[in-house]
Amino acid sequence: MNILSDDQTIFALASGVGKAGIAVFRISGGAATEALRALTKKALPEPRRATRVQLLDPKSKDILDHGLAIFFPGPASFTGEDVIELHVHGGRAVIAGITDALAKLDDVRLAEAGEFTRRAFENNKLDLTAAEGLADLINAETSAQRRQAQRQLQGDLGLIYDDWRDRLLKAIALFEAEIDFSDEDLPPGLQQQVAEQIAELTSEISAHLDDAGQGQILRHGLYITIIGPPNAGKSSLLNRLSRRDVAIVSETAGTTRDVIEVHLELEGYPVILADTAGLREAADDIESEGVRRAQERALSADLNLAVFDGAVWPKQDSHTLKLIDEDALVVINKSDLLEKGEVDYLAISAETGEGFDILLEKLKKEVEQRCHLSASPALTRTRHRTALEKCLENLVRFPSATKSELKAEDLRQAARCLGRITGRVDVEEVLDIIFKEFCIGK
Ligand SMILES: Nc1nc2c(ncn2[C@@H]2O[C@H](COP(=O)(O)OP(=O)(O)OP(=O)(O)O)[C@@H](O)[C@H]2O)c(=O)[nH]1
Numbered sequence: 378m379n380i381l382s383d384d385q386t387i388f389a390l391a392s393g394v395g396k397a398g399i400a401v402f403r404i405s406g407g408a409a410t411e412a413l414r415a416l417t418k419k420a421l422p423e424p425r426r427a428t429r430v431q432l433l434d435p436k437s438k439d440i441l442d443h444g445l446a447i448f449f450p451g452p453a454s455f456t457g458e459d460v461i462e463l464h465v466h467g468g469r470a471v472i473a474g475i476t477d478a479l480a481k482l483d484d485v486r487l488a489e490a491g492e493f494t495r496r497a498f499e500n501n502k503l504d505l506t507a508a509e510g511l512a513d514l515i516n517a518e519t520s521a522q523r524r525q526a527q528r529q530l531q532g533d534l535g536l537i538y539d540d541w542r543d544r545l546l547k548a549i550a551l552f553e554a555e556i557d558f559s560d561e562d563l564p565p566g567l568q569q570q571v572a573e574q575i576a577e578l579t580s581e582i583s584a585h586l587d588d589a590g591q592g593q594i595l596r597h598g599l600y601i602t603i604i605g606p607p608n609a610g611k612s613s614l615l616n617r618l619s620r621r622d623v624a625i626v627s628e629t630a631g632t633t634r635d636v637i638e639v640h641l642e643l644e645g646y647p648v649i650l651a652d653t654a655g656l657r658e659a660a661d662d663i664e665s666e667g668v669r670r671a672q673e674r675a676l677s678a679d680l681n682l683a684v685f686d687g688a689v690w691p692k693q694d695s696h697t698l699k700l701i702d703e704d705a706l707v708v709i710n711k712s713d714l715l716e717k718g719e720v721d722y723l724a725i726s727a728e729t730g731e732g733f734d735i736l737l738e739k740l741k742k743e744v745e746q747r748c749h750l751s752a753s754p755a756l757t758r759t760r761h762r763t764a765l766e767k768c769l770e771n772l773v774r775f776p777s778a779t780k781s782e783l784k785a786e787d788l789r790q791a792a793r794c795l796g797r798i799t800g801r802v803d804v805e806e807v808l809d810i811i812f813k814e815f816c817i818g819k
């Protein structure tokens with residue numbers, strides 16, 4: 378169904394599913410006020426004032442609930458249309474009754490996922506990057522994620538992209554003036570001016586792209602994988618770091634087979650910590666699959682935490698050594714069993730907790746470095762990255778293109794790429810992808 382051509386009024390439960398003290402319904406569209414009148418049989422409440430109402434089923438006249446209604450007249454509403462909010466008791470039967478009553482009204486239907494935000498975008502209430510920021514804010518689990526999402530929702534990222542696009546459009550205008558009116562009396566040095574502006578934009582966009590993925594890592598979380606030989610205490614380490622008894626610990630080597638994930642917050646930054654099977658020549662098919670998964674997970678991790686067994690130290694495991702790169706953090710577990718003497722690595726004990734304060738400090742430093750909330754708004758999505766890379770390709774080609782027409786086309790392509798990020802051109806194709814990230818009622 379093409380939502381764009383549909384001018385029906387939509388409604389949805391905007392609060393979470395399940396029993397709660399209060400549930401909030403949102404109704405948006407031309408028939409929103411009519412819907413409220415149908416349920417209350419009263420005149421509309423004053424705009425933006427919470428007003429106590431009795432809600433009736435329009436057909437059976439059953440009392441569904443007593444609650445609050447708020448009327449946000451368009452265009453000064455979230456979607457830009459007339460919006461009604463109903464705050465009711467959050468019981469399942471109340472929610473079901475109101476849902477049924479609203480769905481039965483003419484020209485009113487249940488909203489699809491992200492449809493409220495999509496209407497807000499269509500009515501120029503926010504640009505695409507802000508809409509994505511809103512989705513991120515709803516999904517944010519840590520304080521740094523929340524701050525990044527808020528910044529994007531406020532439009533900080535969109536402003537950067539729009540500014541680049543505006544500057545590019547101005548450069549295009551100058552460049553095309555030069556082609557079209559070359560015989561006329563144009564000010565001298567136009568070509569030079571355009572070349573300088575494009576060079577400047579090229580370097581700004583390159584710097585924005587050259588960010589080590591910090592904004593994106595912050596958005597989805599930093600992946601840390603615990604690797605090491607069997608029995609080194611990897612699962613014990615995961616349990617202690619997450620302060621929960623998540624993974625089975627046993628003295629039998631080869632206990633863990635699957636990848637076990639926990640979500641942690643370190644200094645406000647999100648971490649996805651994974652425990653894996655001990656690395657060795659596997660004894661059976663199941664273990665061998667476990668080892669394969671462990672290796673795969675180690676290769677895709679942002680950071681590997683390699684654990685060696687202090688009980689057998691200085692014996693090192695070759696499978697683990699192969700996966701250690703310069704970024705990896707190496708620890709020796711079972712410091713309580715470690716022979717006295719010099720150890721080059723951090724010695725910890727998952728049993729007694731020795732060395733964990735230092736380990737935590739090290740982890741926090743790593744996490745902060747890799748998903749640091751930068752001073753200027755960061756790139757947060759592959760969608761933006763791809764568009765910027767395409768834009769850059771065109772800008773880089775511009776100076777070397779021989780024909781003026783080709784040069785102009787390079788600049789126009791670059792501007793289109795930028796416009797697509799905030800939704801200023803060719804938006805239709807990207808809309809579905811973006812708004813699918815929302816759930817119903819947003
Ligand atoms: N003495 C001592 N024992 C430990 C320590 N940490 C873990 N252990 C013990 O070492 C054994 C193995 O621990 P696990 O956490 O299951 O080890 P693992 O690396 O997950 O092992 P696999 O899943 O088989 O690869 C268990 O008996 C733990 O109680 C420690 O710091 N000191």
Ligand SMILES: [Mg+2]
Pocket residue numbers: 611612613624625626632633652653655
């Ligand atoms: Mg284990």
